[in-house]
Amino acid sequence: MNVSLAKDLSVYQLVMGVQMPPKPLSLSPATLLSLVRAQIDLLIEQQIAATLWVKLPPEKIWQSELARYKSSVGASSLIYTCQIEESGRTRAGGDEEAGVAGEENFPLSPSSSSSSSSPHHVSVHLPPDSQLRRESFLMVLSPQFCSLILAHRPLKKRKNQTSGKINTNKNQPLLIITTVEGRVIQQVLNGIQQAITPESSPIPIDFTCPTAPQAALINQLFTKQLLRQDEINRQIITARTTKLQQLNQELHNKDQLQDEYLNNLCHELRTPLTHMKTALSLLNSPNLKPPQRQRYLQMLNTQCDQQNSLITGLLELVQIERNLEGTPLESVQLSEIVPGVVSTYQPVAQEKGIMLAYTVPTELPSIWCVSGWLRQIVINLLHNSIKFTPNGGQVWVRARIQGDYVQLEFRDTGIGIAENEIPKIFDRFYRVRTAATENYGGAGLGLTIIQQLLLRCGGSVSVKSKLYEGSTFTVQLATVGNPSRAIAIENE
Template identity: 65%
Template sequence: MNDSQRKNLSVYRLALGVHKPPQVLSLNLATLLSLVRSHIDLLVEQQITATLWVKLPPGKIWHAELSRYQSAMGESGVIYNCQTGKIGKSGDKQAFSASSPDHICIQLPINRQLQREYFLIVLSPQFCSLILAHRPLKRSQTPGTAKVNVQKKPPILAITTHEGRIIQPIVDGIKQAIARGAVPEAIAPESALISPSNFICPSASEPALLSQLLIRQLQQQNEINHYISNKRIIKLQQQNNQRQNDEQRKDEYLRSVCQELRTPLTHMKTALSLLNSPNLKPPQRQRYLQMLNTQCDRQSTLITGLLDLVDLEHNLAKTALELVNLADIVPGVVSTYQPVAQEKGIMLAYNLPNELPDVWCVIGGLRQIVINLLHNSIKFTPNGGQVWVKARVQGDYVQLEFRDTGIGINENEISKIFDCFYRVRSGITEDMGGAGLGLTIVKRLLWRCGGAIYVKSKVDEGTTFIVNLPRVRKIPRAIA
């Protein structure tokens, strides 16, 4: 083997280069692991003293099998742990101690072909075996060709055999590559030599051992099939439960929508029937017409809120964020609601510190958040109450606070107020109106930008909504 052949060493090509090469199988890593386990099972149970040449995928699950053989056989078995990477002083690249007398780390030539190959070679007078796996490169799609379904991970090509005529040339090829180009520190301990140097593989292994190996492989495959089947069943059950939960939430949502739309229709139908009364007086007529107008407005509000929520759910994930300053939003919204507050005799004020940092929010979302929360505070605050809007920097967030002296929220209702269509009931009026979607929209807008909202409330003492908006930290300019 010349220097070029040594550098281009490929155990897979050596196996295919023999006369009448073995059949190549396509399998996955789980099946490959079962083959390795069945061989170790046989060696341990039959107490077969063997020399193992191994190059396995990284991971404790693989090398645990070699540790199992090492523990069972003690010093009677020898393991050559072949590596294509650099071996440290301890020789401990793959979780084995290089100082162990029955484990020897060996440096193989570094090339792309060999790095994609794994093998387990078992050498003993009564039983020889080869498990060889090759991971081919992914197929790259050439320009101008139609798109095809290319697997992310191509299947592993594997060879397994017990024929000495195939195993012997592979072992000889590895030994030649090591002898002609191995790094001096590649063999540990220093006194170790490649052995057995004169070992000749038997033409065939003992039939009884092959029969036992077949039984072990079937057992391992059954265990894998059982594991995969259970995993698939669990996954299907989880998917089924998720679908059932989604369907249940959808049914509850549709039921709530229908109920919300039915309520104003019922009031409108009642008002229309009363308007048909022949003895209707003008004040009563005016009251029923006002009822119709109010319920039509409520119906319109519900439909608008539903359309806004549907649009938000469909587009929120892909909606861009923008940098916005609270000083550009809060004063304008507060001034818009001043006439409403004055009509109820409510003192409405805001306080924004100078030079508040910008915050991240969905485009147009901050104005919607402020409008919904301020509208709620005024709506649920009795005449003569107070509403404050304040802001401050709190760590990585700008905190926006809406505090009122309103009716408050029962403790058992606080966890429900962000649900669709949920409206706080109170003794002030039978129905506070609204679609019951404002807080739902606020929470989802904040979720998109990485913010959050918290509530503190006591009945008859007022409510405080605290909104956390991710702040933008200013990068200091370099001093010249």
């Protein structure tokens, strides 16, 4: 059977139109669910074969309550389910505007229409713009017991200053009414009957709600409501406790990382100072020969440079981490950045007898980044390639398209990195250990800075290396046409 409405209606307005209407309470969808479950519990326990008028959200958590009732008492009951007709399909319950179905706790999902074929089930078709979109209800009609549970979300409008469009605030609480007063329920039933089209399947019109239900039934209903609400509260407390435990663990892990960071920082700052103090004490020796004096002076100069590099790197890292979230990404062309950086390093490479070359096609698509960030990434990786490549070696920089990304590759014939050290090279203050006599210095922060910048713009960096044969650092940068990245940019 099918029923259609000749005119639109609102159950909430029907209820509020009676003399001395019940007062709505501002409650959560979880409380509404507990009320519905308690009502179904009572109907099943008392085996009340009732006529139900229903408009509940389509999710299984709600629809399972109706299924529970039908499986126990449904053979002698009749259920009218209100459904929104929308774009050639029907939804049992509301959509994102209805508020109840759109709540975070009960995410919207397609409804099932399998129950509509039952002879004890009647579909009531509602127009797409029906006021019932924003309402959910369960109305029970039987000679010994009648009740109504109604949830309404007020349409609170606010104007978008940029687009001028009216937006709905989905975070408003629900206005929930629950009543067993016959006069209120009869008003709703009469309003529904008057709105039904004459062409619809006939429905019983001679039903009259009892003025008041039996006191014993009311007491049982209140008891079940308390039990169901306690159950919902326990679930909420458990979920919140779990979330708090996760947050506490995250804070604990963060504290541990900060402690480790401070310990490493103190160690890195203390080491050059120890070397400088040792050199100064040795310089005071009266028997110091000129070559030894020169060696200690050189040690002081090297350690001062190391200290300066470390402090500069730390300030740079702090500045980057502070500005990462607030800096908008932009469309950048690699051909406008990479060649200029490579040309500034050509004199350094020539001084070491290193062949430095690059290939960056001008037709490469633009990438999402920040010009200054991209320049810093190229500088740090190119500087490392030249620094760790012995005299007479080679360094190549090459860019190419790879799917939705542009791949920027830095390849050298340098000293390479041991396999067990590769996972550590992006850690703060980590410096590659080498058997070579040359002290390469550095703060051990360059690769950390690169990784932070790339994470912010949706890119990545990886490395392949073999000891004494060279390394290849590969940077992946999302193109402007990358659909997944475009969505992320819009949300930033």
